Amino acid sequence: MTSHEQALVSLFSQLALSFDGAVLGLALAYTAVRSVLKLTANSAALDKLCAAPNLSVSDLRSLLDSSDSDGNSQNKLVIVRGTVEAKSSVESGWKSLRPGVLVSNESGDSAVAIERSQTVPFVLIDGGRRSHADYAIVNLEGSRHPLPLTTVYHKLQPTNASPYTFLQALFGNQYPVGILDEEKILPLGKDVYAVGICYYRNGIAEIKSCKELPYFLSELNKDQMIVELTFKSKVLFWSGIILGSLSIGILGYAFMRNWNKWKQWRQQREAQQQRQVNHDDAEFENLVNEMDDVPDGQLCVICLMRRRRSVFIPCGHLVCCQGCAVSVERNVAPKCPVCRQEIRNSVRIFES
Template sequence: MSSHEQAIVSLLSNFALSFDGAVLGLTLAYAAVRTIVKFTSSSSALSKLQDAPSVRVSDLRSVLSVEGGSDSESDSSNRSGREELVIVRGLVEAKSAVEGVTWKSLRQNVLVSQDSGDRAVIVQRTQTCIYNEWKGFFGWTSDLRAILSRSLRERKSSSLRTVPFVLIDGSQWPAADYVVVNMDGSKHHLPLTTVYHQLQPINASPYTFLQALFGHEYPVGLLDEEKILPIGKDVSAVGLCFLKNGIPEIKSCSDLPYFLTEMTKDQMVIDLAFRTKILFWSSILLGSASIGILGFAFVRNWNRWKEWRQRRREEQQQQSRAAVDEPNTQIAEDELGDVPDGQLCVICLVRRRRSAFVPCGHLVCCQRCALSVEREVSPKCPVCRQPISNSVRIYDS
C-alpha cells in the first residue's frame, strides 16, 4: 500500500471514529437495517418457495385453475385463469419448434454460437478490456485521478440476443405439452454456459508509451467471452404461471431470487435457507455492534457535556465573584490614606471603618473585611462575638 493510500485510509478511519465512534455506529446501524430488510425479503421468498409445487411440464395443467368454463370471443387473445407460483422443470427448446408444422418450421428461429456452433436461444457476448496502470514519472496524476473521478472509458461491453423459447418434457416428442418462458422485465441471473473464452494481447503503440510515461491507464489485453443457453438444457423455471390462449406461460416473480436455474426445488430451498441464516446472524451482529458503539459514544459525549456544563458554571461563579469584588476593591482604594488610629478597621488595621454589623450595630470593620466575616460558616461580630446576619455600609454626610 502506497503512502497516499495509507493517508486516505487514515482519513477515512478518523472520520469513522469521530464523535467517539458515533459515525461508525450510525454506519453499522444503517447496514443492520439494510440487512434486516434483506432478511425479511429472503424469509418471505423462502416461505413462498417451500409452498410452491414442483412439477414437470406434462403435469403443469393439473395445478393451474381456470376461472370460468370458457373465454368469450372478445377475450380470446387475453390470458385466462389466475396466476400460480410454480416450479417447472423441463428442457429448453425454441418456440418455433413446437408451434406446429408450417413453412416457418422448416427454418427454426434459433441462434447459433459464433465460435462453437451450438444452437441456443440466448447468446451473450462480452468483451472486457484489461488495463494496466504504472505510476510513471508523474505518479501523482494517477493518484489524483483515483481520488477525484473514475475513468470515463468503458471497460466492458456486452450484447445479449434472445429468441422466444419454451420448456418441454424430454420424454415426449413431438412436444404435446410445453410452457412458454416470458423474459419481459426479468433481471434475474441466467444459467448460461460458457462456450468461448479467450484473452488476446493488445500490441503497444507509441501512444501507449506516452500513456505509461504520464501514469495513465493503457490497455494490455482484450478478454472475449461467449455464453449461451443451449437447446436441450435441463433447467427449472420459478415464477408465476398462467394460461394464455390455452397455453401455459410463466414469467419471473420479482419477490424471488430465482427465475431460470439449473437447481432443483430442494437445492434452491437449501441455498435460500443458508442465505437467510447468514442474513439473520449478520443483522444480529451488526445491530449489537451498532448499539454498543452508539451507547459508548452517547455516554462519552454525555459525560463531556456535563463536564463542560460544570466548567461553564464555575466560570460564571468566578465572573460573579469578580464582579462583586471589583467595586469592593474600588471602595477599599478610596478608604486608603491617612486614617486616624481610632477609625482603623480592627481586622486589617489599614482601611477606615465603614460597615456596621446587624443586629449588634458595631462599626468596627471596613467593607471588605465585613464581607469576609459574612461569608464565614457562622459569622460573628469580632468585638462582641454575637452572631450577625449581615452588614450595612455607613456613609458620612
C-alpha cells in the same frame, strides 16, 4: 498507494471513528436492519418455495385445467423442469433448420440468450418431447433474475499487479489483475428449472418470474433451492443479531462518552462563569476602593474617577489608571495623553 488513495483511506477511517464511533455504530445498525429486512423477505420466499408444486412441463396443463374447473385463479406459483428450446422451432413444426436462434461468435453453439443482452423468445419442453401441447413459453419481461448461462469462451489477459491491488480495485477505476474476455450463452437443449407464476395466454401455458422469489431460471432443483435459502436465512439471522449487538454496544459507548464530555464541558463553563463573576466582583470592589477619597491631583486624567496607577514608558508620566492605560496602549499609535509622545507600554505602580 497513491496520495489520492491514502486520502480516501484516511477520510473513511476518520469518518468511521468520528463522534467516538457513533458513525460506525449507525452504519452497523443500518446493516443490521437491512439484514433483518432481507431475512423477512427470504423467509417469505422460502415459504412460497416450499408450497410450490414441482412439475414437469406436461403436467402444467392438467394443473391449470384443474384450477380453472375449481373456480380458482389460473395464476399458480410452480416449479417446472424443462429443456430450453427456441419458440420459433415449436411454432414452425420442429424443422431441422432452427430459425430464430442466436449463434455464439466464439463456439458456434446455438443459443436463445447471449450475455442477457441478446435474447430470442424461447420455451421449455418436456425432455425433448416435441408436442405442441407440451411446452411452456418463458416470459422474461420485467425479470431481473440472472439466467443460468454457460461459459463457452473465457480468456484472462494478465496485467501487472502492485502490492496495493486490493485498494486499487476497491477505490479505483482500473483492472488491477487482468482484463477478462468471456462469452456466456443459454444454449439449446439445456435442462433448467423455472420458478414462477404459470398461467394461460391464448390457450398456451406461459411462465413468468415472481418478484418475491430470488430464482426464476436456475440449474438448482427444488430441494437445492430450499437448502440454499435456509442457509441464507441462518446467515442473515445471525448477522443481524451480531451486527445489532455490536451497533448497540458502540452507540451506547459513544453516547456515554459524549454525555460525559457534555457534562465536563458544562462544569467547565459553570466554573468559568463563576470565575468571571468573582473577577467582576473584585474589579468592582477595586474600583470602589480607588474612587473613595481620591485627591484631585491623583485622579486619572482620562476617566477622572480612579486613582493614577500606571506609568507610561518611556516618557514616565503617571497620569492614568490601569484601565485607561491599557485602553491607550491598544490604539494604533499610542501616545501619552499629556506630552503626546509615543509610548511602548505602561507599568503599574504599587504603593507600599
